[in-house]
Amino acid sequence: MKVETMIALLRARAPWRSVARIGLKELGLPVGMGWDDTVPDLLAPNALNAKQMIDLDGTVLEHLIVGEKSLRIYDVGRQAIDALTATMSKKKASPHPVVTGFPSVLSDAAMKQLGDVPPQFGRYVPSSRGSALVYAGVRSYTRRIELNPNAIKAVLPSMDFDSVIGVVNHRRMTYDAVWLPKSGKYLYVLADYPQDATSDFPAQSHLALERSLTKSMGVQLVPVDLFPAVQGLYDAPDGDVVELGFITDDDSVKHLKARQGKKCLRKDGYHTAGATFVGNALLPFRLAVRWQRKLNSGLIVQPEVLLPGTSRTIYGLNNHLYDCVLRNCLGLRDLELIKSKLSPHI
Amino acid sequence: MCLGILKALHERMKSPQRGAWTYRTLANWSGFSELDPIFQDCIQLMVVHPRIRALDMHLLYFSPNRADDIGIPLSAEEEKFALRSDGFYVDPDSGEKVPDYKAYLVPYFVPAAKLEAESRG
Numbered sequence: 301m302k303v304e305t306m307i308a309l310l311r312a313r314a315p316w317r318s319v320a321r322i323g324l325k326e327l328g329l330p331v332g333m334g335w336d337d338t339v340p341d342l343l344a345p346n347a348l349n350a351k352q353m354i355d356l357d358g359t360v361l362e363h364l365i366v367g368e369k370s371l372r373i374y375d376v377g378r379q380a381i382d383a384l385t386a387t388m389s390k391k392k393a394s395p396h397p398v399v400t401g402f403p404s405v406l407s408d409a410a411m412k413q414l415g416d417v418p419p420q421f422g423r424y425v426p427s428s429r430g431s432a433l434v435y436a437g438v439r440s441y442t443r444r445i446e447l448n449p450n451a452i453k454a455v456l457p458s459m460d461f462d463s464v465i466g467v468v469n470h471r472r473m474t475y476d477a478v479w480l481p482k483s484g485k486y487l488y489v490l491a492d493y494p495q496d497a498t499s500d501f502p503a504q505s506h507l508a509l510e511r512s513l514t515k516s517m518g519v520q521l522v523p524v525d526l527f528p529a530v531q532g533l534y535d536a537p538d539g540d541v542v543e544l545g546f547i548t549d550d551d552s553v554k555h556l557k558a559r560q561g562k563k564c565l566r567k568d569g570y571h572t573a574g575a576t577f578v579g580n581a582l583l584p585f586r587l588a589v590r591w592q593r594k595l596n597s598g599l600i601v602q603p604e605v606l607l608p609g610t611s612r613t614i615y616g617l618n619n620h621l622y623d624c625v626l627r628n629c630l631g632l633r634d635l636e637l638i639k640s641k642l643s644p645h646i
Numbered sequence: 647m648c649l650g651i652l653k654a655l656h657e658r659m660k661s662p663q664r665g666a667w668t669y670r671t672l673a674n675w676s677g678f679s680e681l682d683p684i685f686q687d688c689i690q691l692m693v694v695h696p697r698i699r700a701l702d703m704h705l706l707y708f709s710p711n712r713a714d715d716i717g718i719p720l721s722a723e724e725e726k727f728a729l730r731s732d733g734f735y736v737d738p739d740s741g742e743k744v745p746d747y748k749a750y751l752v753p754y755f756v757p758a759a760k761l762e763a764e765s766r767g
Contacts (some may be wrong), residue, residue, distance in 0.1 A: 303750060311741065315738065315739050316736065316737070316738055316739060316740060316741025317738035317739075317741070318738070320741060321741075333723075333724075333727060333734070333736055333743040334736030334737075334741045334742060334743055335735075335736075335742060336742070336743060337736075338741075431733035443711070444711060444713065445710075445711060448745070448746060495712070495739055496711060496712065557655060557716050558717065559706075559717060559719060560718050560719060561719065569663065
């Protein structure tokens with residue numbers, strides 16, 4: 301990849317403060333306040349040495365696989381994974397123009413010309429712990445954008461707006477991945493899930509990839525139920541709980557969120573006092589846990605998993621939770637970490 | 647009014663909680679109106695006056711593009727940049743400068759070292 305492409309991919313896809321900045325610093329690259337302050341230094345002649353070029357390429361590729369995703373886990377058995385790995389390692393990229401020059405960042409004009417494109421196979425990426433199948437596509441979604449009320453005043457002088465919200469139909473590239481580990485019976489599908497999109501955004505990729513995998517593997521794929529992991533991770537000792545939805549045996553639904561920082565809601569004074577009051581009889585239905593992963597340089601990545609259950613999941617009988625959300629992941633090691641935390645509970 | 651607020655602060659320091667205090671929490675404890683400009687001046691004085699220095703002020707960023715944002719605390723470096731007259735603030739998600747960023751920053755207060763020391767006696 302060219303440096304321009306690597307930066308454009310990170311800029312379009314990685315949360316700045318918790319991921320992109322950390323990933324660049326880890327490689328010893330100059331990092332300023334925000335992208336405008338950083339890009340000129342990275343694009344300067346010989347800004348990156350040969351090793352940094354290779355390392356950044358790896359960082360960007362790994363982030364395409366694990367960064368800001370909705371995850372579904374399928375129990376397909378070891379044989380099926382080995383068979384799929386063997387087939388896909390030899391498979392050529394799709395002829396569709398969306399994967400020409402894979403991985404790339406298409407311009408708005410190019411995306412407009414293509415229209416919406418379901419995931420197209422782009423590349424087989426081998427690594428020490430498994431391999432990833434990476435797909436590219438294009439999808440439009442609606443976004444809310446706050447506008448400057450003064451600018452609207454010029455058009456509508458008779459109205460005084462406190463805030464003006466614009467709704468735009470935004471088109472962006474999707475990078476979805478299938479992770480085929482070297483051990484274990486589970487296959488992992490990671491669908492792109494930008495922070496400002498709603499849950500139907502990744503659902504489209506999940507549907508398309510599930511269909512395509514069913515076809516190539518010849519078995520019906522059913523995602524693993526992740527709901528037991530809500531209680532499991534709440535009871536587990538490690539990680540910081542940063543979001544928690546639960547019911548007790550009274551009539552209200554509780555939903556807590558912690559701000560950035562290190563606070564764990566399990567230890568929140570208000571929560572522990574309340575939990576003691578109800579005899580610890582609480583049933584969690586929604587949970588986000590954040591872990592700390594130290595990099596070689598001492599910098600810390602904070603991968604987070606959200607199990608987005610609703611109170612309906614817990615009141616209903618035999619309801620399931622098929623996907624979880626990965627936030628602030630930088631590389632494959634973060635996926636490994638989250639996998640290891642979820643696996644005892646599924 | 648300053649003395650009234652200080653008294654309420656000392657009272658509050660007896661409890662173990664050290665949270666993020668807003669203009670409203672401080673007004674509720676001291677019995678003044680958060681909208682009273684003199685009250686607001688008093689709070690500012692408690693932040694900047696070298697001999698009082700009871701409170702430290704920090705900033706929270708509420709993203710205009712996220713509907714249910716609960717606010718992100720700024721780091722010390724970000725606060726320094728944001729408060730400069732030619733300052734700016736970069737959205738933690740997008741890494742892009744936020745236009746009219748001051749409209750999305752909200753102050754909160756924590757007890758300053760001096761107040762902590764006084765409350766320990």
